[in-house]
Amino acid sequence: MIEVCCAIIFSGECVLAVQRGGESHHPYQWEFPGGKVEPGENYAECIVREIREELQVEIQPLAKLQAVEHNYPEKSIRLIPFVCQLVHGTITLTEHNHSIWISRNGLDQLNWQEADRRLLEINKSELLKRMMRKDDHDC
Numbered sequence: 001m002i003e004v005c006c007a008i009i010f011s012g013e014c015v016l017a018v019q020r021g022g023e024s025h026h027p028y029q030w031e032f033p034g035g036k037v038e039p040g041e042n043y044a045e046c047i048v049r050e051i052r053e054e055l056q057v058e059i060q061p062l063a064k065l066q067a068v069e070h071n072y073p074e075k076s077i078r079l080i081p082f083v084c085q086l087v088h089g090t091i092t093l094t095e096h097n098h099s100i101w102i103s104r105n106g107l108d109q110l111n112w113q114e115a116d117r118r119l120l121e122i123n124k125s126e127l128l129k130r131m132m133r134k135d136d137h138d139c
């Protein structure tokens with residue numbers, strides 16, 4: 001089982017979603033930025049490092065949400081989500097195609113990876129508490 005941490009980064013009451021590139025597994029699907037835990041690293045260290053690498057910004061992990069386990073045909077992962085806040089920097093994508101800030105209605109509209117769909121389902125009430133009722137164009 002591969003452990004993967006992902007960051008649900010809040011700016012105000014909107015969250016950041018990123019789209020995978022065309023050459024990756026699950027091309028063009030959406031996910032939360034993050035990646036595999038390295039040996040000797042704890043989850044918080046992993047997510048801070050991955051976000052520096054992928055988005056070139058500093059974040060602060062605030063809360064760990066419920067993890068999900070998912071079996072893809074090629075691998076099984078445990079996806080461990082952290083609610084995070086942006087501390088400083090301007091988002092610059094080094095690995096992903098696109099990024100968008102979404103509000104609560106955006107959560108249902110994106111073509112998420114399968115593990116993320118399940119993750120959003122089981123953490124929905126916790127996330128909705130933190131997100132606004134406005135439309136995505138307000139993000």
Ligand SMILES: Nc1nc2c([nH]c(=O)n2[C@H]2C[C@H](O)[C@@H](COP(=O)(O)OP(=O)(O)OP(=O)(O)O)O2)c(=O)[nH]1
Pocket residue numbers: 004005006024025030031032033034035036077079113114115116
């Ligand atoms: N970062 C991230 N990865 C996710 C999410 N949901 C999900 O199923 N994954 C999967 C995709 C990858 O198989 C793996 C994360 O690996 P990674 O980000 O370090 O490496 P990668 O894109 O090169 O993955 P891969 O080519 O080895 O499949 O977890 C998510 O929300 N964020």
